[in-house]
Amino acid sequence: MxxxxxxxxxxxxxxxxxxxxxxxxxxxxxxxxxxxxxxxxxxxxxxxxxxxxxxxxxxxxxxxxxxxxxxxxxxxxxxxxxxxxxxxxxxxxxxxxxxxxxxxxxxxxxxxxxxxxxxxxxxxxxxxxxxxxxxxxxxxxxxxxxxxxxxxxxxxxxxxxxxxxxxxxxxxxxxxxxxxxxxxxxxxxxxxxxxxxxxxxxxxxxxxxxxxxxxxxxxxxxxxxxxxxxxxxxxxxxxxxxxxxxxxxxxxxxxxxxGMIVTRGDKMSKSIGNVFLVREAVKRYGKDAVKLFLLSKHYRTPIEFSDEILMENKKASLRIIKTLNRFEEKHPYPLVPKRDEYMKEVESKFIESLEDDFNTPKAIALIFDLSKELNKAMDDGNDKEALKRYHLITRVFGSVLGLFEGGAKIVDSNEEKVLDEILKVRQEFRKEKNYQAADKIRDALKNAGIKILDTPDGTKWEKFTEVNE
Ligand SMILES: [Zn+2]
Missing domain, CATH: 3.40.50.620 (HUPs)
Structure with missing residues (x-):
C-alpha cells in the first residue's frame, strides 16, 4: 500500500x-x-x-x-x-x-x-x-x-x-x-x-x-x-x-x-513566556506520557497543554507500562509467537492508519486495545500463544512510534497516593485552623523536595530541585 x-x-x-x-x-x-x-x-x-x-x-x-x-x-x-x-x-x-x-x-x-x-x-x-x-x-x-x-x-x-x-x-x-x-x-x-x-x-x-x-x-x-x-x-x-x-x-x-502546542489559546513560545521545558515535563510526567501527549493527536492539529492533560497521559502510559511489566517480569526472555491471521490483520490495521497521513491517534488506540487483550490473556492464563502474540505486537507497535521502549521496571511508586493522604491530613488541620500543624507538614515536605501550592482549585504539589549558585 x-x-x-x-x-x-x-x-x-x-x-x-x-x-x-x-x-x-x-x-x-x-x-x-x-x-x-x-x-x-x-x-x-x-x-x-x-x-x-x-x-x-x-x-x-x-x-x-x-x-x-x-x-x-x-x-x-x-x-x-x-x-x-x-x-x-x-x-x-x-x-x-x-x-x-x-x-x-x-x-x-x-x-x-x-x-x-x-x-x-x-x-x-x-x-x-x-x-x-x-x-x-x-x-x-x-x-x-x-x-x-x-x-x-x-x-x-x-x-x-x-x-x-x-x-x-x-x-x-x-x-x-x-x-x-x-x-x-x-x-x-x-x-x-x-x-x-x-x-x-x-x-x-x-x-x-x-x-x-x-x-x-x-x-x-x-x-x-x-x-x-x-x-x-x-x-x-x-x-x-x-x-x-x-x-x-x-x-x-x-x-x-x-501544529502548535497551545496553552489557553496562546502558542507556547519563549517570547510569550508560557513555556514548559522538556526536562521538567519528563521529570514530572515521565518520558512516555510526554511522547503519548505529543503523538495522541494528529500531527497537523494544535494540542492544548495543561497539567491535567499531561496527568491523564501519565495515567494512560502507566497502564501500558504496567501491563508490559506484568508480562516481562514473568518472562524476562523473548518469546516468539507463531505468526497467525490475527497478527497479520492487526498489523495491516496499524499500517493502514499510519499510511493515511500518519494518523498516530488511530495507531495508538490500537496499542491500547492490544494492551487490554494482553491483560485479559494474563488473567485467563491458558492461551500461551495469545499471550506471546499480544505482548509482541504491543511492543513492536510501540517501538515503531518510539513509545514504551523502557525495560520492565516498577515505574509507579506509591508516592502520589502517599502524598494525597498527607495532604488530606494537612487539609484537616487547616479546617480546624491549626495552621501550626499544617505548616509543619508543609515544611517537612519541603525538606523532602516537595513544594505545596494552595490554589483556588485545591492543594497541589510539585517536586522541585534547589539550585545553589
Ligand atoms: Zn529552517
Missing part, C-alpha cells in the same frame, strides 16, 4: 513518491540553540522521529538532516549577557539539546549541520543569487533577496504578493528596494561575530542556512521538508524561493508541518 501525507504546498493528501525508490531524503528545521528546549520545540522532533521510524518499518532507507541554528541575535544577546563567546552559548545548548532528546528517546538524525560550519557555502550561494539577478547588495553591505524577482513567491504559504504588500508592516529600512525583500547577508556591528564576504564583514541571514545545508547534504531536490507550521511563512517560503532561484529546480517535493 502507498503512504499518503498532506503536502502543505497543495493542501492535499498526496501519495509519497520518492525520487530514489526506497529512499526518503528528509530535512527538518532544528532549534536555535540559546536555551533549553520546551514542549513546543519537542513536537517536531518527536513527530518526525516517529515518522522516520514508521518509514523504516515500511522498508525505506531514510536520510534525515536536522540543523542547529548556532548564530542568531538571541544567541548573541545571551552571550553578551553571560560575557562569553557566542560559540560557547551554542555549544552549551547543543549539549543540553542532546540530553533532552535522549530523555525522550529521540534518535539522532543522519546529519546535524551547524550554520557556522557552512558560512563559505552560504557566501557562495548568495554570490550566485546576486549574479543571477535575484539578489542585490545594499549600501551598507547587506544583501537582500528580491521577492518580486521570483515569480512563484507565495505558492507554499498560499499568499499573494499584493496581499503581502497590503499587510506588510513596512520596516524603517531604507536599505531595501522593497519592504518584502529579506536579508541573505547582514553587515554586522562592531563586536558581533563576523565572517568575510565580498560585500561586507557580516553574517548569514536566517533563511539561507537551511537552503544551503539541505541542498548540500540531500541534493538540489529532495523528498520531504518538515517543521512546525509557524515556519511556513516566511521561513519556508523564503527557503523555497532562494533554493529554486539558485538551482532552477524544484526544492522539496513534499512539505509537512506540525
Amino acid at each position: 502507498a503512504i499518503y501525507i498532506t503536502n502543505t504546498e497543495t493542501g492535499k493528501k498526496e501519495e509519497l513518491k520518492t525520487i530514489t525508490p526506497g529512499v526518503v531524503k528528509m530535512y527538518v528545521c532544528g532549534p536555535t540553540v540559546y536555551n533549553y528546549i520546551h514542549i513546543g520545540n519537542a513536537r517536531p522532533a518527536v513527530v518526525f522521529d516517529a515518522f522516520r521510524r514508521f518509514l523504516e518499518y515500511r522498508g525505506y532507507k531514510v536520510v534525515m538532516v536536522q540543523n542547529f541554528t548556532d548564530i542568531d541575535d538571541k544567541i548573541i544577546n545571551e552571550a553578551n549577557e553571560w560575557g562569553v563567546d557566542f560559540k560557547d552559548v551554542a555549544d552549551t545548548f547543543i549539549v543540553e539539546y542532546w540530553k533532552d532528546a535522549q530523555s525522550l528517546g529521540i534518535r539522532a538524525a543522519n546529519f546535524h549541520p551547524r550554520t557556522t560550519d557552512y558560512v563559505s557555502e552560504i557566501v557562495e550561494a548568495v554570490d550566485k543569487l546576486i549574479s543571477k539577478g535575484y539578489a542585490y547588495v545594499a549600501d551598507n553591505g547587506d544583501v537582500y533577496f528580491s521577492v518580486r524577482s521570483f515569480e512563484k513567491y507565495g505558492t507554499l504559504s498560499g499568499r499573494k504578493i499584493e496581499d503581502l504588500v497590503a499587510g506588510a508592516r513596512v520596516e524603517v529600512n531604507d536599505l531595501k528596494k522593497d519592504p518584502l525583500d529579506f536579508a541573505l547577508w547582514k553587515a554586522v556591528k562592531p563586536g558581533e561575530p563576523n565572517w568575510n564576504s565580498p560585500w561586507s564583514i557580516g553574517r548569514p541571514g536566517w533563511h539561507i542556512e537551511c537552503s544551503v545545508m539541505s541542498q548540500k547534504l540531500l541534493g538540489d531536490t529532495f523528498d520531504i521538508h518538515a517543521g512546525g507550521e509557524d515556519l511556513i511563512f516566511p521561513h519556508h517560503e523564503d527557503e523555497k524561493a532562494q533554493s529554486e532561484a539558485l538551482t532552477g529546480k524544484p526544492f522539496a517535493r513534499y512539505w509537512m508541518h506540525n
Whole structure:
C-alpha cells in the first residue's frame, strides 16, 4: 500500500513518491540553540522521529538532516549577557539539546549541520543569487533577496504578493528596494561575530542556512521538508524561493508541518513566556506520557497543554507500562509467537492508519486495545500463544512510534497516593485552623523536595530541585 501525507504546498493528501525508490531524503528545521528546549520545540522532533521510524518499518532507507541554528541575535544577546563567546552559548545548548532528546528517546538524525560550519557555502550561494539577478547588495553591505524577482513567491504559504504588500508592516529600512525583500547577508556591528564576504564583514541571514545545508547534504531536490507550521511563512517560503532561484529546480517535493502546542489559546513560545521545558515535563510526567501527549493527536492539529492533560497521559502510559511489566517480569526472555491471521490483520490495521497521513491517534488506540487483550490473556492464563502474540505486537507497535521502549521496571511508586493522604491530613488541620500543624507538614515536605501550592482549585504539589549558585 502507498503512504499518503498532506503536502502543505497543495493542501492535499498526496501519495509519497520518492525520487530514489526506497529512499526518503528528509530535512527538518532544528532549534536555535540559546536555551533549553520546551514542549513546543519537542513536537517536531518527536513527530518526525516517529515518522522516520514508521518509514523504516515500511522498508525505506531514510536520510534525515536536522540543523542547529548556532548564530542568531538571541544567541548573541545571551552571550553578551553571560560575557562569553557566542560559540560557547551554542555549544552549551547543543549539549543540553542532546540530553533532552535522549530523555525522550529521540534518535539522532543522519546529519546535524551547524550554520557556522557552512558560512563559505552560504557566501557562495548568495554570490550566485546576486549574479543571477535575484539578489542585490545594499549600501551598507547587506544583501537582500528580491521577492518580486521570483515569480512563484507565495505558492507554499498560499499568499499573494499584493496581499503581502497590503499587510506588510513596512520596516524603517531604507536599505531595501522593497519592504518584502529579506536579508541573505547582514553587515554586522562592531563586536558581533563576523565572517568575510565580498560585500561586507557580516553574517548569514536566517533563511539561507537551511537552503544551503539541505541542498548540500540531500541534493538540489529532495523528498520531504518538515517543521512546525509557524515556519511556513516566511521561513519556508523564503527557503523555497532562494533554493529554486539558485538551482532552477524544484526544492522539496513534499512539505509537512506540525501544529502548535497551545496553552489557553496562546502558542507556547519563549517570547510569550508560557513555556514548559522538556526536562521538567519528563521529570514530572515521565518520558512516555510526554511522547503519548505529543503523538495522541494528529500531527497537523494544535494540542492544548495543561497539567491535567499531561496527568491523564501519565495515567494512560502507566497502564501500558504496567501491563508490559506484568508480562516481562514473568518472562524476562523473548518469546516468539507463531505468526497467525490475527497478527497479520492487526498489523495491516496499524499500517493502514499510519499510511493515511500518519494518523498516530488511530495507531495508538490500537496499542491500547492490544494492551487490554494482553491483560485479559494474563488473567485467563491458558492461551500461551495469545499471550506471546499480544505482548509482541504491543511492543513492536510501540517501538515503531518510539513509545514504551523502557525495560520492565516498577515505574509507579506509591508516592502520589502517599502524598494525597498527607495532604488530606494537612487539609484537616487547616479546617480546624491549626495552621501550626499544617505548616509543619508543609515544611517537612519541603525538606523532602516537595513544594505545596494552595490554589483556588485545591492543594497541589510539585517536586522541585534547589539550585545553589
Ligand atoms: Zn529552517
